Amino acid sequence: MRNSVLFIVFLSAMLHFSCSKEKFPRVEYKVTSSSSANVSYTMVSATVNTETVSGSWSKSFRHSQGANVFLRATHTGIGSTTISIYVNKELIWTQSSNIPGETIQILEVLP
Numbered sequence: 004m005r006n007s008v009l010f011i012v013f014l015s016a017m018l019h020f021s022c023s024k025e026k027f028p029r030v031e032y033k034v035t036s037s038s039s040a041n042v043s044y045t046m047v048s049a050t051v052n053t054e055t056v057s058g059s060w061s062k063s064f065r066h067s068q069g070a071n072v073f074l075r076a077t078h079t080g081i082g083s084t085t086i087s088i089y090v091n092k093e094l095i096w097t098q099s100s101n102i103p104g105e106t107i108q109i110l111e112v113l114p
Contacts, residue, residue, distance in 0.1 A: 028113065030072060031063040031089040038080025045073045068113050075108040076100075090114065 034042050039057040046052070046064045051073075054060070066072065078084040083101040087094060088109055095114070098107040 025068070025091065027065045027067055028091050029063060030066045030113065031061055031092070032072075032074045033087045033089065034060045034074075034076055034084065035087075036060075036076070036078070036080075036084040037082025038078075038084075040076040040078055040080075040084040042086075043073075043075045045071070066113060070113050071110065072113055073108075073110050075106060075110075077106045078103060 032044055034040060034056055036057055039055060041053065042056050042060065043051050043053045044062065046062065047066055047070075072088055074086050074088055076084050076086045078100045080103060083099055084107065085097060085099040086107055086109060087097040088111070089095065090113060096109045096111055098109055100107045
């Protein structure tokens with residue numbers, strides 16, 4: 004009887020954790036630049052969007068697990084530029100540069 008109860012508890016826990024993973028997690032791209040940066044990124048489609056940003060910038064969207072995410076920035080001024088990708092508000096990837104003209108990039112698959 005005790006083994007049956009433990010098995011049911013174990014099975015319930017496994018089912019809970021396997022179902023709690025979102026199929027379409029919230030993705031957030033963040034760029035922080037003390038001067039300016041040329042930013043390129045994709046969202047749900049493979050179309051590359053380009054913007055010039057300074058200060059703080061972000062884009063948020065839902066995307067499917069196993070899909071590609073792409074964020075790139077070319078640091079164009081003095082100071083530093085940092086790019087980050089968050090999944091469900093958890094920092095997953097980040098890159099930084101303080102060299103003018105340097106390009107930093109994140110091209111990964113969503114967990």
